[in-house]
Amino acid sequence: xxxxxxxxxxxxxxxxxxxxxxxxxxxxxxxxxxxxxxxxxxxxxxxxxxxxxxxxxxxxxxxxxxxxxxxxxxxxxxxxxxxxxxxxxxxxxxxxxxxxxxxxxxxxxxxxxxxxxxxxxxxxxxxxxxxxxxxxxxxxxxxxxxxxxxxxxxxxxxxxxxxxxxxxxxxxxxxxxxxxxxxxxxxxxxxxxxxxxxxxxxxxxxxxxxxxxxxxxxxxxxxxxxxxxxxxxxxxxxxxxxxxxxxxxxxxxxxxxxxxxxxxxxxxxxxxxxxxxxxxxxxxxxxxxxxxxxxxxxxxxxxxxxxxxxxx
Numbered sequence: 001x002x003x004x005x006x007x008x009x010x011x012x013x014x015x016x017x018x019x020x021x022x023x024x025x026x027x028x029x030x031x032x033x034x035x036x037x038x039x040x041x042x043x044x045x046x047x048x049x050x051x052x053x054x055x056x057x058x059x060x061x062x063x064x065x066x067x068x069x070x071x072x073x074x075x076x077x078x079x080x081x082x083x084x085x086x087x088x089x090x091x092x093x094x095x096x097x098x099x100x101x102x103x104x105x106x107x108x109x110x111x112x113x114x115x116x117x118x119x120x121x122x123x124x125x126x127x128x129x130x131x132x133x134x135x136x137x138x139x140x141x142x143x144x145x146x147x148x149x150x151x152x153x154x155x156x157x158x159x160x161x162x163x164x165x166x167x168x169x170x171x172x173x174x175x176x177x178x179x180x181x182x183x184x185x186x187x188x189x190x191x192x193x194x195x196x197x198x199x200x201x202x203x204x205x206x207x208x209x210x211x212x213x214x215x216x217x218x219x220x221x222x223x224x225x226x227x228x229x230x231x232x233x234x235x236x237x238x239x240x241x242x243x244x245x246x247x248x249x250x251x252x253x254x255x256x257x258x259x260x261x262x263x264x265x266x267x268x269x270x271x272x273x274x275x276x277x278x279x280x281x282x283x284x285x286x287x288x289x290x291x292x293x294x295x296x297x298x299x300x301x302x303x304x305x306x307x308x309x310x311x312x
Contacts, residue, residue: 003180003194013169017047020164023116025105028054028097028163030121030130032186033063033085034272036071037279038179039122039188043171048118052080052104054097058126061087067272074276080104086130094134094157101161115161123168124187131155131165176286178202182273187264197234200256203263204237205230206273214268234259 021027027048032039036057055075060068068085075083082100086093101117102108108115121127134155153165170188174180181202184194207215212226215233219240228236231252238244238255245251262268274282 003174003177003184003189003199013167014043014047017044017118017120017166017169020118020166021048021051024048024051024118024164025108025115026054026101026117027051028056028101028117028119030056030058030119030125030127032122032125032188033057033060033068033071033087035179035182035186035274036068036075036272037274037276037283038176038182039125039186041120041122041169041171043169044120050080053078053082054100054104054117055081055083056097056130057083057085058121058130059087060085061089062266062270064270064272067275070276071272091133093130097134098157098161110160113160115158117157117161117163119163119165121168122170122183122188125168127165127168131163134163175290176279176282178274178282179279179286185260185263185273196256196260197252200234200259201230203273204234204259207268207271208233210273211268211271214271218262218268 027044029040029044036055040055057063057068057071072083072085075081082104084096084100086096097117098115101115105115107113119127119130131153134157155163155165157163168188170183174183180189180194181199183189184199185203204215208226208230215221215237216223216226219237221236221240225233225236234252234255235250237259238250238252241255241258243251243254243258263271
Protein backbone atom coordinates (compact mmCIF):
# COMPACT_ATOMS: atom_id res chain seq x y z
CA UNK A 1 0.00 0.00 0.00
CA UNK A 2 1.46 3.44 -0.96
CA UNK A 3 2.30 5.62 2.07
CA UNK A 4 1.03 9.21 1.95
CA UNK A 5 0.86 11.84 4.72
CA UNK A 6 0.18 15.55 4.13
CA UNK A 7 -1.91 16.96 7.01
CA UNK A 8 -3.43 20.43 6.97
CA UNK A 9 -0.60 22.33 8.64
CA UNK A 10 1.73 21.23 5.83
CA UNK A 11 -0.42 23.13 3.34
CA UNK A 12 0.20 26.24 5.46
CA UNK A 13 3.95 25.51 5.53
CA UNK A 14 3.94 25.20 1.75
CA UNK A 15 2.28 28.60 1.46
CA UNK A 16 4.69 30.12 3.98
CA UNK A 17 7.74 28.84 2.08
CA UNK A 18 6.36 30.14 -1.23
CA UNK A 19 5.98 33.58 0.35
CA UNK A 20 9.25 33.61 2.32
CA UNK A 21 11.43 32.43 -0.58
CA UNK A 22 11.17 35.85 -2.20
CA UNK A 23 13.57 37.20 0.43
CA UNK A 24 15.85 34.15 0.72
CA UNK A 25 19.44 33.75 -0.54
CA UNK A 26 20.23 30.12 0.36
CA UNK A 27 17.96 27.13 0.99
CA UNK A 28 19.32 24.82 3.68
CA UNK A 29 17.63 21.42 3.62
CA UNK A 30 18.15 18.97 6.46
CA UNK A 31 18.13 15.37 5.32
CA UNK A 32 18.19 12.15 7.31
CA UNK A 33 21.65 10.67 6.67
CA UNK A 34 20.14 7.17 6.87
CA UNK A 35 17.89 7.94 3.87
CA UNK A 36 19.38 10.98 2.11
CA UNK A 37 17.43 10.57 -1.12
CA UNK A 38 14.06 9.64 0.29
CA UNK A 39 14.19 12.47 2.85
CA UNK A 40 14.84 15.15 0.19
CA UNK A 41 11.60 16.98 -0.56
CA UNK A 42 10.96 17.27 -4.33
CA UNK A 43 8.39 19.98 -3.61
CA UNK A 44 11.18 22.30 -2.43
CA UNK A 45 12.71 22.46 -5.89
CA UNK A 46 9.36 23.66 -7.20
CA UNK A 47 8.90 26.19 -4.38
CA UNK A 48 12.43 27.56 -4.17
CA UNK A 49 13.33 27.77 -7.84
CA UNK A 50 17.03 28.14 -8.63
CA UNK A 51 18.15 29.29 -5.18
CA UNK A 52 21.54 27.84 -4.11
CA UNK A 53 21.10 24.78 -1.88
CA UNK A 54 22.94 23.54 1.18
CA UNK A 55 22.16 19.88 1.88
CA UNK A 56 22.79 18.85 5.48
CA UNK A 57 22.98 15.09 6.07
CA UNK A 58 21.84 15.16 9.68
CA UNK A 59 22.16 12.26 12.13
CA UNK A 60 25.39 11.10 10.48
CA UNK A 61 26.40 9.54 13.80
CA UNK A 62 23.77 6.82 13.29
CA UNK A 63 24.35 6.40 9.52
CA UNK A 64 26.78 4.14 7.65
CA UNK A 65 29.98 6.26 7.29
CA UNK A 66 30.93 4.86 3.88
CA UNK A 67 27.47 5.47 2.47
CA UNK A 68 27.42 8.98 3.94
CA UNK A 69 30.57 9.79 1.96
CA UNK A 70 28.95 8.45 -1.20
CA UNK A 71 25.87 10.61 -0.65
CA UNK A 72 27.97 13.74 0.05
CA UNK A 73 29.82 13.20 -3.23
CA UNK A 74 26.51 12.68 -5.05
CA UNK A 75 25.01 15.93 -3.77
CA UNK A 76 28.21 17.94 -4.13
CA UNK A 77 28.31 16.98 -7.82
CA UNK A 78 25.01 18.79 -8.40
CA UNK A 79 25.06 22.43 -9.61
CA UNK A 80 24.62 25.27 -7.09
CA UNK A 81 24.71 22.71 -4.27
CA UNK A 82 26.93 22.00 -1.30
CA UNK A 83 26.55 19.10 1.12
CA UNK A 84 27.75 18.65 4.70
CA UNK A 85 27.27 15.91 7.28
CA UNK A 86 26.18 16.81 10.78
CA UNK A 87 25.29 15.01 13.99
CA UNK A 88 24.06 15.66 17.50
CA UNK A 89 27.57 15.52 18.98
CA UNK A 90 28.65 18.69 17.15
CA UNK A 91 28.09 21.39 19.74
CA UNK A 92 29.03 24.40 17.60
CA UNK A 93 27.98 23.83 13.98
CA UNK A 94 27.07 27.46 13.26
CA UNK A 95 30.40 28.44 11.71
CA UNK A 96 30.46 25.49 9.31
CA UNK A 97 26.90 26.21 8.23
CA UNK A 98 27.66 29.91 7.84
CA UNK A 99 30.82 29.32 5.79
CA UNK A 100 29.04 26.94 3.44
CA UNK A 101 26.08 29.32 3.06
CA UNK A 102 28.33 32.32 2.39
CA UNK A 103 30.17 30.34 -0.30
CA UNK A 104 26.85 29.74 -2.03
CA UNK A 105 25.82 33.43 -1.82
CA UNK A 106 29.07 35.46 -1.89
CA UNK A 107 27.19 38.61 -2.95
CA UNK A 108 25.40 38.74 0.42
CA UNK A 109 26.96 39.92 3.68
CA UNK A 110 27.31 42.96 5.91
CA UNK A 111 24.60 44.82 7.77
CA UNK A 112 23.20 46.40 4.60
CA UNK A 113 22.85 43.03 2.82
CA UNK A 114 22.46 40.35 5.49
CA UNK A 115 22.57 36.72 4.41
CA UNK A 116 19.11 35.14 4.60
CA UNK A 117 18.88 31.35 4.90
CA UNK A 118 15.72 29.26 4.84
CA UNK A 119 16.03 25.93 6.66
CA UNK A 120 13.63 23.21 5.56
CA UNK A 121 13.25 19.50 6.07
CA UNK A 122 10.87 16.63 6.53
CA UNK A 123 9.27 16.05 9.94
CA UNK A 124 11.44 14.53 12.67
CA UNK A 125 14.70 15.13 10.80
CA UNK A 126 16.25 17.12 13.67
CA UNK A 127 15.65 20.75 12.70
CA UNK A 128 14.40 21.77 16.14
CA UNK A 129 17.43 20.15 17.80
CA UNK A 130 19.70 22.04 15.41
CA UNK A 131 17.95 25.34 16.13
CA UNK A 132 18.35 24.78 19.87
CA UNK A 133 22.05 24.02 19.37
CA UNK A 134 22.58 27.15 17.30
CA UNK A 135 20.84 29.33 19.89
CA UNK A 136 22.44 27.62 22.86
CA UNK A 137 19.11 27.09 24.58
CA UNK A 138 15.85 25.20 24.22
CA UNK A 139 14.20 27.62 21.83
CA UNK A 140 12.39 25.07 19.69
CA UNK A 141 10.23 22.21 20.87
CA UNK A 142 11.62 18.79 20.00
CA UNK A 143 10.12 15.32 19.94
CA UNK A 144 10.37 11.88 18.39
CA UNK A 145 7.11 12.18 16.46
CA UNK A 146 6.44 13.80 13.11
CA UNK A 147 4.82 17.24 13.10
CA UNK A 148 6.06 18.72 16.41
CA UNK A 149 7.06 22.16 15.06
CA UNK A 150 4.10 24.13 13.69
CA UNK A 151 5.36 27.75 13.43
CA UNK A 152 8.17 29.63 11.65
CA UNK A 153 11.09 30.92 13.74
CA UNK A 154 13.99 33.29 13.01
CA UNK A 155 17.49 32.66 14.36
CA UNK A 156 20.49 35.02 14.16
CA UNK A 157 23.53 32.99 13.09
CA UNK A 158 25.68 36.12 13.02
CA UNK A 159 25.20 39.89 13.02
CA UNK A 160 24.66 39.80 9.28
CA UNK A 161 23.13 36.32 8.81
CA UNK A 162 19.64 35.09 9.66
CA UNK A 163 18.17 31.63 9.49
CA UNK A 164 14.42 31.19 9.04
CA UNK A 165 13.14 27.87 10.36
CA UNK A 166 9.97 26.28 8.99
CA UNK A 167 7.85 23.37 10.23
CA UNK A 168 8.62 19.94 8.82
CA UNK A 169 6.91 19.24 5.50
CA UNK A 170 6.49 16.21 3.28
CA UNK A 171 4.96 16.41 -0.19
CA UNK A 172 1.38 15.70 -1.29
CA UNK A 173 2.08 12.48 -3.18
CA UNK A 174 5.04 10.14 -2.66
CA UNK A 175 5.60 8.45 -6.03
CA UNK A 176 8.61 6.36 -4.92
CA UNK A 177 7.14 3.44 -2.98
CA UNK A 178 10.39 2.53 -1.24
CA UNK A 179 10.81 6.13 -0.11
CA UNK A 180 7.44 5.92 1.60
CA UNK A 181 8.54 2.84 3.55
CA UNK A 182 11.89 4.41 4.45
CA UNK A 183 10.25 7.64 5.62
CA UNK A 184 7.84 5.65 7.77
CA UNK A 185 10.68 3.58 9.24
CA UNK A 186 12.54 6.78 10.17
CA UNK A 187 9.55 8.37 11.93
CA UNK A 188 8.93 11.12 9.37
CA UNK A 189 5.36 9.96 8.71
CA UNK A 190 2.45 10.13 11.15
CA UNK A 191 1.60 6.80 12.75
CA UNK A 192 -1.88 6.72 11.29
CA UNK A 193 -0.52 6.74 7.72
CA UNK A 194 1.14 3.33 7.58
CA UNK A 195 0.99 -0.26 8.75
CA UNK A 196 3.89 -1.09 11.09
CA UNK A 197 4.11 -4.71 9.99
CA UNK A 198 4.31 -3.78 6.32
CA UNK A 199 7.00 -1.18 7.00
CA UNK A 200 8.93 -3.58 9.24
CA UNK A 201 8.90 -6.31 6.57
CA UNK A 202 10.24 -3.90 3.94
CA UNK A 203 12.94 -2.71 6.33
CA UNK A 204 13.82 -6.25 7.33
CA UNK A 205 14.14 -7.42 3.72
CA UNK A 206 16.63 -4.61 3.07
CA UNK A 207 18.62 -5.31 6.22
CA UNK A 208 18.82 -9.00 5.32
CA UNK A 209 20.50 -8.08 2.02
CA UNK A 210 22.86 -5.41 3.30
CA UNK A 211 23.27 -5.65 7.09
CA UNK A 212 22.58 -9.28 8.02
CA UNK A 213 25.42 -9.23 10.53
CA UNK A 214 23.64 -6.49 12.51
CA UNK A 215 20.51 -8.61 12.74
CA UNK A 216 22.54 -11.59 13.92
CA UNK A 217 24.26 -9.50 16.60
CA UNK A 218 21.20 -7.65 17.86
CA UNK A 219 18.76 -10.56 17.96
CA UNK A 220 21.19 -13.44 18.64
CA UNK A 221 20.25 -15.21 15.41
CA UNK A 222 22.06 -18.08 13.73
CA UNK A 223 22.89 -18.23 10.01
CA UNK A 224 19.83 -20.31 9.22
CA UNK A 225 17.45 -17.91 10.96
CA UNK A 226 18.80 -14.77 9.31
CA UNK A 227 18.23 -16.36 5.89
CA UNK A 228 14.53 -17.06 6.55
CA UNK A 229 11.82 -15.34 4.45
CA UNK A 230 11.08 -11.90 5.90
CA UNK A 231 7.86 -12.76 7.75
CA UNK A 232 9.40 -15.90 9.24
CA UNK A 233 12.42 -13.85 10.27
CA UNK A 234 10.21 -11.20 11.87
CA UNK A 235 8.50 -14.01 13.80
CA UNK A 236 11.88 -15.27 15.00
CA UNK A 237 12.89 -11.75 16.07
CA UNK A 238 9.63 -11.44 17.99
CA UNK A 239 10.34 -14.74 19.73
CA UNK A 240 13.88 -13.66 20.64
CA UNK A 241 12.66 -10.30 21.99
CA UNK A 242 9.74 -11.74 23.98
CA UNK A 243 6.95 -10.31 21.82
CA UNK A 244 4.64 -13.18 22.75
CA UNK A 245 0.91 -13.63 23.16
CA UNK A 246 -0.86 -16.18 25.31
CA UNK A 247 0.06 -19.72 24.35
CA UNK A 248 3.53 -18.63 23.26
CA UNK A 249 2.42 -17.29 19.87
CA UNK A 250 4.48 -14.43 18.49
CA UNK A 251 2.74 -11.05 18.30
CA UNK A 252 3.88 -9.80 14.88
CA UNK A 253 2.66 -6.28 15.61
CA UNK A 254 4.91 -6.04 18.66
CA UNK A 255 7.76 -7.65 16.74
CA UNK A 256 7.37 -5.01 14.02
CA UNK A 257 7.42 -2.23 16.61
CA UNK A 258 10.58 -3.72 18.15
CA UNK A 259 12.40 -3.72 14.79
CA UNK A 260 11.31 -0.20 13.83
CA UNK A 261 12.24 1.18 17.26
CA UNK A 262 15.63 -0.54 17.12
CA UNK A 263 16.29 1.11 13.75
CA UNK A 264 15.22 4.55 14.93
CA UNK A 265 17.23 4.37 18.14
CA UNK A 266 20.34 2.99 16.37
CA UNK A 267 20.28 -0.21 18.43
CA UNK A 268 21.13 -1.99 15.17
CA UNK A 269 24.23 0.16 14.70
CA UNK A 270 25.04 2.71 12.03
CA UNK A 271 22.82 1.99 9.04
CA UNK A 272 21.91 3.72 5.79
CA UNK A 273 19.01 2.10 3.98
CA UNK A 274 19.63 3.43 0.48
CA UNK A 275 22.52 4.26 -1.82
CA UNK A 276 22.53 6.97 -4.51
CA UNK A 277 22.33 4.27 -7.20
CA UNK A 278 19.40 2.52 -5.52
CA UNK A 279 17.53 5.77 -5.03
CA UNK A 280 18.04 6.84 -8.65
CA UNK A 281 16.63 3.50 -9.82
CA UNK A 282 13.63 3.76 -7.45
CA UNK A 283 12.99 7.33 -8.59
CA UNK A 284 13.14 6.43 -12.28
CA UNK A 285 10.69 3.57 -11.73
CA UNK A 286 8.38 5.82 -9.69
CA UNK A 287 8.41 8.54 -12.32
CA UNK A 288 7.68 6.04 -15.08
CA UNK A 289 4.77 4.56 -13.12
CA UNK A 290 3.46 8.04 -12.35
CA UNK A 291 3.63 9.06 -16.01
CA UNK A 292 1.76 5.88 -16.95
CA UNK A 293 -0.89 6.61 -14.32
CA UNK A 294 -1.31 10.18 -15.63
CA UNK A 295 -1.64 8.86 -19.19
CA UNK A 296 -4.36 6.39 -18.16
CA UNK A 297 -6.19 9.14 -16.31
CA UNK A 298 -6.05 11.39 -19.36
CA UNK A 299 -7.40 8.57 -21.53
CA UNK A 300 -10.32 7.96 -19.14
CA UNK A 301 -11.13 11.67 -19.11
CA UNK A 302 -11.07 11.80 -22.90
CA UNK A 303 -13.35 8.74 -23.12
CA UNK A 304 -15.86 10.31 -20.71
CA UNK A 305 -15.97 13.46 -22.81
CA UNK A 306 -16.57 11.44 -25.96
CA UNK A 307 -19.51 9.62 -24.33
CA UNK A 308 -21.22 12.80 -23.18
CA UNK A 309 -24.34 13.67 -25.18
CA UNK A 310 -23.93 16.86 -27.15
CA UNK A 311 -26.51 19.61 -26.64
CA UNK A 312 -28.43 21.22 -29.48
